[in-house]
Amino acid sequence: KQEVTQIPAALSVPEGENLVLNCSFTDSAIYNLQWFRQDPGKGLTSLLLIQSSQREQTSGRLNASLDKSSGRSTLYIAASQPGDSATYLCAVFGGSARQLTFGSGTQLTVLP
Amino acid sequence: DGGITQSPKYLFRKEGQNVTLSCEQNLNHDAMYWYRQDPGQGLRLIYYSQIVNDFQKGDIAEGYSVSREKKESFPLTVTSAQKNPTAFYLCASTPRGDRANEKLFFGSGTQLSVL
Numbered sequence: 522k523q524e525v526t527q528i529p530a531a532l533s534v535p536e537g538e539n540l541v542l543n544c545s546f547t548d549s550a551i552y553n554l555q556w557f558r559q560d561p562g563k564g565l566t567s568l569l570l571i572q573s574s575q576r577e578q579t580s581g582r583l584n585a586s587l588d589k590s591s592g593r594s595t596l597y598i599a600a601s602q603p604g605d606s607a608t609y610l611c612a613v614f615g616g617s618a619r620q621l622t623f624g625s626g627t628q629l630t631v632l633p
Numbered sequence: 634d635g636g637i638t639q640s641p642k643y644l645f646r647k648e649g650q651n652v653t654l655s656c657e658q659n660l661n662h663d664a665m666y667w668y669r670q671d672p673g674q675g676l677r678l679i680y681y682s683q684i685v686n687d688f689q690k691g692d693i694a695e696g697y698s699v700s701r702e703k704k705e706s707f708p709l710t711v712t713s714a715q716k717n718p719t720a721f722y723l724c725a726s727t728p729r730g731d732r733a734n735e736k737l738f739f740g741s742g743t744q745l746s747v748l
Contacts, residue, residue, distance in 0.1 A: 564637075564723055564741045572734070573640065610675065612675075615733075621678070621737075
């Protein structure tokens with residue numbers, strides 16, 4: 522059974538810092554990995570989707586990488602801003618059951 | 634604006650009561666999903682539907698029921714058989730149900746609490 526882990530559960534950084542969020546998964550037989558953003562009491566917004574054949578995807582200040590063989594993905598946020606404060610979740614799709622498995626998220630706080 | 638609308642935003646359930654959460658989308662997406670989110674945990678799939686009049690159980694379907702009579706609508710009923718219903722419920726959709734290649738679009742959620 523696929524397990525997705527995000528460490529740390531919470532992270533606090535000063536404004537302007539570059540930061541990396543981590544996501545690891547136990548079964549490398551995945552089709553894709555998505556990173557989501559969730560604001561308090563809101564739904565999820567898809568930030569980046571990386572197909573299993575890709576190594577990275579970029580959108581603005583965000584860059585997500587995928588290393589299938591080691592079961593790891595990172596979300597790099599450049600020049601962080603207070604508006605980046607949210608919970609970031611990763612999810613992998615794959616396995617014989619073709620399931621989407623979510624991590625429990627990293628709560629990011631960017632201090633002004 | 635295209636999107637997914639969930640209502641109500643907050644819902645309270647009394648003991649033994651069934652409650653229904655609404656999910657409507659105007660994205661013309663074929664597939665719709667219901668997820669449950671508990672504090673500090675990842676999302677878990679309750680039910681999903683890839684076409685009208687057809688739906689499949691997810692990982693935690695017990696105590697829940699759904700219908701898909703229209704492409705735009707996928708209501709979720711939390712029955713009295715669900716003994717621990719307090720959670721944040723999220724509705725989502727994908728264009729063709731091809732989760733291997735498509736991003737998920739989410740509604741803003743319904744917080745269900747037990748009185």
